[in-house]
Amino acid sequence: MIALLLRDLNLAVRAGGGFGLALAFFxxxxxxxxxxxxxxxxxxSAIAPGILWVGALLACLLSLDRIFALDHEDGSLDLLATAPIPLEGVVAMKAAAHWVTTGLPLTLAAPGLGMLLSLEPDAFGWQMLSLALGTPALSMIGTFGAALTVGLKRGGLLLSLLVxxxxxPTLIFGAELVARGADGxxxxxxxxxxxxITLATVALLPFAAAAAIRINLR
Known part of the structure; x- marks a missing residue:
C-alpha cells in the first residue's frame, strides 16, 4: 500500500496535477x-472564511479527473482490480495521494493567503484546522466521483456536477467553524x-468507489 501511495504521488506531480497547480488556482x-x-x-474580513473554503474546494476539483484516468489509459487499473490487494485499499491510497498533493498544501497556504483577504489573526488557526479536517473529505468524495466516471470520454464536467x-455540507460547516472561532x-x-463528515466519507466511500470501478471495468 505504501508503494502504491508513493507511486501515485510521483505520478500526480509528473502529470501536472501536483500542489503547484492547486496553489496557483487558490x-x-x-x-x-x-x-x-x-x-x-x-x-x-467577513467573507474571508467562505472565500478561502470556496477557493480550496474549486482547487481540489482541478485534478480529480486524473485520479484514475492515467491508470485506466495504460491498463494499470485492470491489474490493480485483479491484484491480491483489496480494491478498497487502492481507492483509499488514491484519495490519500490526492490529499497530500492538493489538500495539504492548500491547508498550509491558507493563513498566508488569508492575509490578502484581511482575515482576522485569531481565525488563522481555525482556518487551518477546518481545512485539515475537511479537505480529506473533499479528496475522498472526489475519488468516489472519479470512480463513477472512470472510462468516460470528457467526463470532467460530469465529474464536477456529481461532486x-x-x-x-463540508463547505458549510468548514466556513462556519472559522467564522465562529474568529468571533469567539x-x-x-x-x-x-x-x-x-470526514470520518463517514473515509469509512464508507472506499467501498462505494471500489464497487463503481468494478462495474465500469466489466
Missing amino acids: LIVVVLVPFGVGPDSAIL LPLYV MATATPLMMLAA
Missing part, C-alpha cells in the same frame, strides 16, 4: 476577490459535524 481566486467586492477590509453537491463563539457543533 492564489488566483484569493487575489481576484478584492477586485470584485472592493478593498474594504471589513467586508473582506459539487456532495461538497456543500462556540465551535463544538461545526467542529463535530465537520469531523463526522
Whole structure:
C-alpha cells in the first residue's frame, strides 16, 4: 500500500496535477476577490472564511479527473482490480495521494493567503484546522466521483456536477467553524459535524468507489 501511495504521488506531480497547480488556482481566486467586492477590509474580513473554503474546494476539483484516468489509459487499473490487494485499499491510497498533493498544501497556504483577504489573526488557526479536517473529505468524495466516471470520454464536467453537491455540507460547516472561532463563539457543533463528515466519507466511500470501478471495468 505504501508503494502504491508513493507511486501515485510521483505520478500526480509528473502529470501536472501536483500542489503547484492547486496553489496557483487558490492564489488566483484569493487575489481576484478584492477586485470584485472592493478593498474594504471589513467586508473582506467577513467573507474571508467562505472565500478561502470556496477557493480550496474549486482547487481540489482541478485534478480529480486524473485520479484514475492515467491508470485506466495504460491498463494499470485492470491489474490493480485483479491484484491480491483489496480494491478498497487502492481507492483509499488514491484519495490519500490526492490529499497530500492538493489538500495539504492548500491547508498550509491558507493563513498566508488569508492575509490578502484581511482575515482576522485569531481565525488563522481555525482556518487551518477546518481545512485539515475537511479537505480529506473533499479528496475522498472526489475519488468516489472519479470512480463513477472512470472510462468516460470528457467526463470532467460530469465529474464536477456529481461532486459539487456532495461538497456543500463540508463547505458549510468548514466556513462556519472559522467564522465562529474568529468571533469567539462556540465551535463544538461545526467542529463535530465537520469531523463526522470526514470520518463517514473515509469509512464508507472506499467501498462505494471500489464497487463503481468494478462495474465500469466489466
